Amino acid sequence: MDILKINQLKKVFSTGAEDLTILHDLNMNVEGGKSTVITGESGSGKSTLLNLIGGMDNLSSGEIYSCGFPIHTMTEKQLTEYRRKSIGLVFQSHYLLKDFSALENIAIPARIAGFDKKKALMKAEELIEKVGLADRKEHFPSQLSGGERQRIALARSLVNDPELILADEPTGNLDEKNSRIVEDILFSLVEEFGKSLLLVTHNLILAERVDKAYHLTGGVLEEK
Numbered sequence: 001m002d003i004l005k006i007n008q009l010k011k012v013f014s015t016g017a018e019d020l021t022i023l024h025d026l027n028m029n030v031e032g033g034k035s036t037v038i039t040g041e042s043g044s045g046k047s048t049l050l051n052l053i054g055g056m057d058n059l060s061s062g063e064i065y066s067c068g069f070p071i072h073t074m075t076e077k078q079l080t081e082y083r084r085k086s087i088g089l090v091f092q093s094h095y096l097l098k099d100f101s102a103l104e105n106i107a108i109p110a111r112i113a114g115f116d117k118k119k120a121l122m123k124a125e126e127l128i129e130k131v132g133l134a135d136r137k138e139h140f141p142s143q144l145s146g147g148e149r150q151r152i153a154l155a156r157s158l159v160n161d162p163e164l165i166l167a168d169e170p171t172g173n174l175d176e177k178n179s180r181i182v183e184d185i186l187f188s189l190v191e192e193f194g195k196s197l198l199l200v201t202h203n204l205i206l207a208e209r210v211d212k213a214y215h216l217t218g219g220v221l222e223e224k
Protein backbone atom coordinates (compact mmCIF):
# COMPACT_ATOMS: atom_id res chain seq x y z
CA MET A 1 0.00 0.00 0.00
CA ASP A 2 1.18 3.51 -0.73
CA ILE A 3 1.99 5.79 2.18
CA LEU A 4 2.43 8.67 -0.25
CA LYS A 5 0.68 9.23 -3.57
CA ILE A 6 1.06 12.35 -5.67
CA ASN A 7 -1.11 13.11 -8.69
CA GLN A 8 -0.45 15.79 -11.30
CA LEU A 9 1.33 18.05 -8.87
CA LYS A 10 2.24 21.49 -10.11
CA LYS A 11 4.09 24.24 -8.27
CA VAL A 12 4.34 27.73 -9.68
CA PHE A 13 6.20 30.55 -7.94
CA SER A 14 4.93 34.00 -8.83
CA THR A 15 7.90 36.33 -8.67
CA GLY A 16 6.19 39.53 -9.71
CA ALA A 17 7.22 39.92 -13.33
CA GLU A 18 6.71 36.30 -14.33
CA ASP A 19 5.44 32.95 -13.14
CA LEU A 20 8.03 30.23 -12.68
CA THR A 21 6.79 26.65 -12.94
CA ILE A 22 9.07 24.62 -10.70
CA LEU A 23 7.25 21.26 -10.67
CA HIS A 24 5.48 20.06 -13.81
CA ASP A 25 2.50 17.69 -13.43
CA LEU A 26 4.43 15.36 -11.23
CA ASN A 27 3.24 11.85 -10.33
CA MET A 28 4.88 9.54 -7.82
CA ASN A 29 4.28 7.13 -4.99
CA VAL A 30 6.10 5.80 -1.95
CA GLU A 31 5.22 2.34 -0.83
CA GLY A 32 4.73 1.80 2.90
CA GLY A 33 7.74 0.18 4.59
CA LYS A 34 10.08 0.97 1.69
CA SER A 35 12.81 3.48 0.95
CA THR A 36 12.56 5.82 -2.02
CA VAL A 37 15.08 8.36 -3.26
CA ILE A 38 14.79 11.47 -5.41
CA THR A 39 18.00 12.62 -7.03
CA GLY A 40 18.41 15.66 -9.21
CA GLU A 41 20.70 18.57 -9.92
CA SER A 42 20.77 21.64 -7.79
CA GLY A 43 17.73 23.77 -8.56
CA SER A 44 15.70 20.92 -10.06
CA GLY A 45 12.97 21.31 -7.42
CA LYS A 46 13.77 18.60 -4.86
CA SER A 47 13.41 20.71 -1.73
CA THR A 48 10.31 22.39 -3.15
CA LEU A 49 8.74 18.95 -3.56
CA LEU A 50 9.71 17.83 -0.05
CA ASN A 51 8.29 21.04 1.43
CA LEU A 52 4.98 20.40 -0.31
CA ILE A 53 4.84 16.81 0.96
CA GLY A 54 5.67 18.07 4.45
CA GLY A 55 2.77 20.51 4.30
CA MET A 56 5.12 23.48 4.64
CA ASP A 57 4.14 25.13 1.37
CA ASN A 58 1.00 25.25 -0.79
CA LEU A 59 0.78 23.48 -4.11
CA SER A 60 -0.57 25.24 -7.21
CA SER A 61 -2.60 22.27 -8.49
CA GLY A 62 -2.79 18.50 -8.13
CA GLU A 63 -3.14 16.17 -5.18
CA ILE A 64 -0.91 14.86 -2.39
CA TYR A 65 -2.12 12.01 -0.20
CA SER A 66 0.28 11.30 2.65
CA CYS A 67 -0.10 8.96 5.66
CA GLY A 68 -3.81 8.70 4.84
CA PHE A 69 -4.37 12.47 4.69
CA PRO A 70 -5.30 14.65 1.70
CA ILE A 71 -2.59 17.27 2.23
CA HIS A 72 -3.89 19.47 -0.60
CA THR A 73 -7.21 20.12 1.17
CA MET A 74 -6.07 20.46 4.78
CA THR A 75 -6.25 23.52 7.02
CA GLU A 76 -3.16 24.99 8.66
CA LYS A 77 -4.21 23.47 11.97
CA GLN A 78 -4.57 20.00 10.46
CA LEU A 79 -1.21 20.38 8.72
CA THR A 80 0.48 21.27 12.01
CA GLU A 81 -0.92 18.11 13.56
CA TYR A 82 0.23 16.06 10.53
CA ARG A 83 3.76 17.50 10.80
CA ARG A 84 3.89 16.74 14.51
CA LYS A 85 2.63 13.20 14.45
CA SER A 86 2.80 11.54 11.04
CA ILE A 87 6.06 12.68 9.51
CA GLY A 88 9.64 13.04 10.64
CA LEU A 89 11.57 15.83 8.96
CA VAL A 90 15.33 15.48 8.67
CA PHE A 91 17.24 18.35 7.11
CA GLN A 92 20.83 19.23 6.44
CA SER A 93 20.65 22.11 8.87
CA HIS A 94 19.43 21.42 12.35
CA TYR A 95 17.90 23.95 14.68
CA LEU A 96 18.49 22.68 18.17
CA LEU A 97 17.41 24.95 21.02
CA LYS A 98 20.60 26.26 22.58
CA ASP A 99 19.32 26.51 26.15
CA PHE A 100 18.22 22.88 26.33
CA SER A 101 20.36 19.77 26.72
CA ALA A 102 20.68 17.19 23.94
CA LEU A 103 18.20 14.93 25.73
CA GLU A 104 15.70 17.74 26.28
CA ASN A 105 15.95 18.80 22.64
CA ILE A 106 14.97 15.30 21.58
CA ALA A 107 12.08 15.25 24.06
CA ILE A 108 10.56 18.60 23.06
CA PRO A 109 8.38 17.42 20.14
CA ALA A 110 6.99 14.65 22.37
CA ARG A 111 6.05 17.23 25.02
CA ILE A 112 4.38 19.36 22.34
CA ALA A 113 2.47 16.30 21.12
CA GLY A 114 1.05 15.90 24.65
CA PHE A 115 3.27 13.35 26.39
CA ASP A 116 4.09 14.08 30.03
CA LYS A 117 7.67 15.00 30.91
CA LYS A 118 8.64 11.57 32.21
CA LYS A 119 7.35 9.71 29.16
CA ALA A 120 8.88 12.26 26.76
CA LEU A 121 12.28 11.90 28.45
CA MET A 122 12.00 8.11 28.36
CA LYS A 123 11.40 8.20 24.62
CA ALA A 124 14.32 10.61 24.25
CA GLU A 125 16.59 8.28 26.25
CA GLU A 126 15.85 5.42 23.87
CA LEU A 127 16.61 7.54 20.84
CA ILE A 128 19.80 9.10 22.17
CA GLU A 129 21.10 5.56 22.58
CA LYS A 130 20.06 4.71 19.05
CA VAL A 131 22.08 7.60 17.64
CA GLY A 132 25.04 6.56 19.82
CA LEU A 133 25.18 9.68 21.99
CA ALA A 134 23.95 8.47 25.36
CA ASP A 135 27.14 9.85 26.92
CA ARG A 136 26.31 13.34 25.62
CA LYS A 137 22.83 13.56 27.18
CA GLU A 138 23.51 16.58 29.34
CA HIS A 139 25.53 18.49 26.76
CA PHE A 140 24.14 21.67 25.29
CA PRO A 141 24.20 22.11 21.50
CA SER A 142 27.26 24.40 21.74
CA GLN A 143 29.13 21.53 23.40
CA LEU A 144 28.48 19.12 20.52
CA SER A 145 30.18 18.77 17.16
CA GLY A 146 28.22 19.46 13.95
CA GLY A 147 27.86 15.74 13.26
CA GLU A 148 26.67 15.07 16.81
CA ARG A 149 24.13 17.88 16.56
CA GLN A 150 22.83 16.36 13.34
CA ARG A 151 22.44 12.99 15.07
CA ILE A 152 20.54 14.66 17.94
CA ALA A 153 18.31 16.38 15.36
CA LEU A 154 17.70 13.02 13.72
CA ALA A 155 16.68 11.51 17.07
CA ARG A 156 14.38 14.49 17.68
CA SER A 157 12.65 13.97 14.33
CA LEU A 158 11.86 10.38 15.33
CA VAL A 159 10.55 10.96 18.84
CA ASN A 160 6.87 10.94 17.88
CA ASP A 161 7.30 7.71 15.97
CA PRO A 162 6.45 9.08 12.51
CA GLU A 163 5.20 6.76 9.76
CA LEU A 164 6.96 8.62 6.97
CA ILE A 165 10.45 10.11 7.23
CA LEU A 166 11.27 12.94 4.85
CA ALA A 167 15.00 13.53 4.64
CA ASP A 168 16.54 16.37 2.64
CA GLU A 169 20.30 15.82 2.16
CA PRO A 170 20.53 14.33 5.67
CA THR A 171 24.25 13.66 5.31
CA GLY A 172 25.03 16.86 3.41
CA ASN A 173 27.38 18.51 5.90
CA LEU A 174 28.76 15.43 7.55
CA ASP A 175 32.10 13.66 7.45
CA GLU A 176 32.25 10.02 6.44
CA LYS A 177 31.84 8.59 9.94
CA ASN A 178 28.79 10.66 10.85
CA SER A 179 27.29 10.19 7.36
CA ARG A 180 27.51 6.46 7.82
CA ILE A 181 25.87 6.61 11.26
CA VAL A 182 22.98 8.79 10.02
CA GLU A 183 22.59 6.66 6.90
CA ASP A 184 22.51 3.41 8.87
CA ILE A 185 19.92 4.78 11.29
CA LEU A 186 17.68 5.93 8.45
CA PHE A 187 17.81 2.57 6.71
CA SER A 188 17.41 0.63 9.96
CA LEU A 189 14.13 2.46 10.49
CA VAL A 190 12.87 0.95 7.25
CA GLU A 191 14.45 -2.46 7.63
CA GLU A 192 13.78 -3.05 11.33
CA PHE A 193 10.73 -0.94 12.10
CA GLY A 194 8.81 -0.88 8.81
CA LYS A 195 8.95 2.90 8.46
CA SER A 196 8.79 4.56 5.06
CA LEU A 197 11.63 6.77 3.94
CA LEU A 198 11.68 9.43 1.25
CA LEU A 199 15.17 10.71 0.74
CA VAL A 200 16.38 13.61 -1.36
CA THR A 201 20.09 13.53 -2.06
CA HIS A 202 23.05 14.15 -4.35
CA ASN A 203 24.88 11.34 -2.58
CA LEU A 204 24.99 8.42 -5.00
CA ILE A 205 26.09 5.90 -2.38
CA LEU A 206 23.00 6.71 -0.33
CA ALA A 207 20.87 6.62 -3.48
CA GLU A 208 22.03 3.07 -4.23
CA ARG A 209 20.67 1.62 -1.00
CA VAL A 210 17.01 2.38 -1.71
CA ASP A 211 14.12 0.25 -2.98
CA LYS A 212 12.99 2.75 -5.58
CA ALA A 213 14.58 5.76 -7.28
CA TYR A 214 13.27 8.83 -9.06
CA HIS A 215 15.22 11.51 -10.86
CA LEU A 216 14.08 15.10 -11.12
CA THR A 217 15.22 17.18 -14.08
CA GLY A 218 13.98 20.75 -14.33
CA GLY A 219 10.83 19.93 -12.39
CA VAL A 220 10.00 16.80 -14.41
CA LEU A 221 10.12 13.54 -12.47
CA GLU A 222 11.03 10.15 -13.92
CA GLU A 223 11.26 6.78 -12.27
CA LYS A 224 14.68 5.18 -12.75
Ligand SMILES: Nc1ncnc2c1ncn2[C@@H]1O[C@H](COP(=O)(O)OP(=O)(O)OP(=O)(O)O)[C@@H](O)[C@H]1O
Nearest residue numbers: 013015020022040041042043044045046047048049
Ligand atom coordinates in the same frame (compact mmCIF):
# COMPACT_ATOMS: atom_id res chain seq x y z
N1 LIG B 1 10.05 30.97 -2.86
C1 LIG B 1 10.53 30.89 -4.11
N2 LIG B 1 10.24 31.81 -5.05
C2 LIG B 1 10.72 31.70 -6.31
N3 LIG B 1 11.49 30.68 -6.75
C3 LIG B 1 11.82 29.74 -5.86
C4 LIG B 1 11.36 29.77 -4.51
N4 LIG B 1 11.85 28.68 -3.87
C5 LIG B 1 12.58 28.00 -4.78
N5 LIG B 1 12.57 28.63 -5.97
C6 LIG B 1 13.24 28.18 -7.21
O1 LIG B 1 12.79 26.86 -7.47
C7 LIG B 1 13.84 26.09 -8.04
C8 LIG B 1 13.97 24.79 -7.30
O2 LIG B 1 14.47 25.05 -5.99
P1 LIG B 1 14.72 23.86 -4.94
O3 LIG B 1 15.26 24.47 -3.70
O4 LIG B 1 13.50 23.05 -4.84
O5 LIG B 1 15.86 23.03 -5.70
P2 LIG B 1 16.71 21.78 -5.22
O6 LIG B 1 16.60 20.76 -6.29
O7 LIG B 1 16.30 21.39 -3.85
O8 LIG B 1 18.17 22.39 -5.19
P3 LIG B 1 19.42 22.09 -4.22
O9 LIG B 1 19.87 20.71 -4.54
O10 LIG B 1 20.41 23.14 -4.65
O11 LIG B 1 18.96 22.28 -2.80
C9 LIG B 1 15.09 26.95 -8.03
O12 LIG B 1 15.28 27.47 -9.31
C10 LIG B 1 14.74 28.05 -7.05
O13 LIG B 1 15.38 29.25 -7.42
